[in-house]
Amino acid sequence: MGKAQLLPHTAAYVREQSLCWHLALAAFKTGNGNGDLLAKIVKALYLAWYLQEAGFGAVQREVYLDAERILDVAASCASRGVWVIESADCPPIIQILDLHERQLLCAPVFAVAEAESCVLRFGKSEKRAPW
Template sequence: MAHHLALAACRSDRGNKHLINELARAIYMTYFLQLARFGSLAVRVYLDAETALDNVLARADDGDWRLSDDETSVVEAVLALHDQQLASAPMHRVVDVEKRLRTFVMESAPSPLTGLQHASQGAFQAEP
């Protein structure tokens, strides 16, 4: 639910760094859950959603925290899958993915999507 509130705020120019982080967290959780075989989105959607957040952060220097309509649409697509995942994935899988996300954050890596640009023609393969 927090990710939907964050999206609504960023859509209406009431965004901030915390809310963008909430959206990034939801995007990466969705990606990790997809790797665990819960749902499927094309790689391009994840990359576009991440780019949308990067664009907002770049505009934030000028005080503009608003997602454009196109940026909102791509983030909404990821959040829709995330909602489905949360409704269908067993809680222990969600907890595992949250741990994986925390590990990623602690490593200070630029993005878990790094390297996916080459695979951006379709849905990517889930982990075995």
Template sequence: MLYLAWYLREAGFGTVDQRLFPEAAEALERSAARATADDIWQVSPDDATILERLLALHDQQLASTPVGVMLEAQKRLSRFAKSDRKTPWQDTGP
């Protein structure tokens, strides 16, 4: 959902600072690291705030994005998944 939201934002659906995406990725990574260390999946309150912003954006995108745009974003996600890039925004500046 994180990466799909990125591609939809690039297509013009959703207005949010692009810094949200690496922040959300880091929040997920921190939560996964805690789950590995403690054997309990828990999101910190600060990370929850970041992820809530991402979920709100994606909810808005799903409500307003035409199917054709969604399909193209899914194709881009599939190409990304087969690439060597770590994130879709890897080569994108601020």
């Protein structure tokens, strides 16, 4: 394994990723979400979970369950053309996104790649959620 795999992602990369997630959430808060933005948020939450399982930071499982419920509501409303997450519902999602930002700043690239592989395997499974 090379040096680049043993080090965390660069701070610039982490900032870029974090900005993407928070902009996606901001779009939902203004009623301008969409399926692609929802997928970005969901992927970040799943990556956070798998990195948490690998020992990189933690939030309580209940926070993930709350975030999942909120995103499920957003997805179900999308069938009516409504892509919104109320500001009052954002704290659990923000808590996990903030955790994931911290994870990317400390987890080695190989651990993040393994978490991404776990997300892909989960996507092919019949499970409802990884937690």
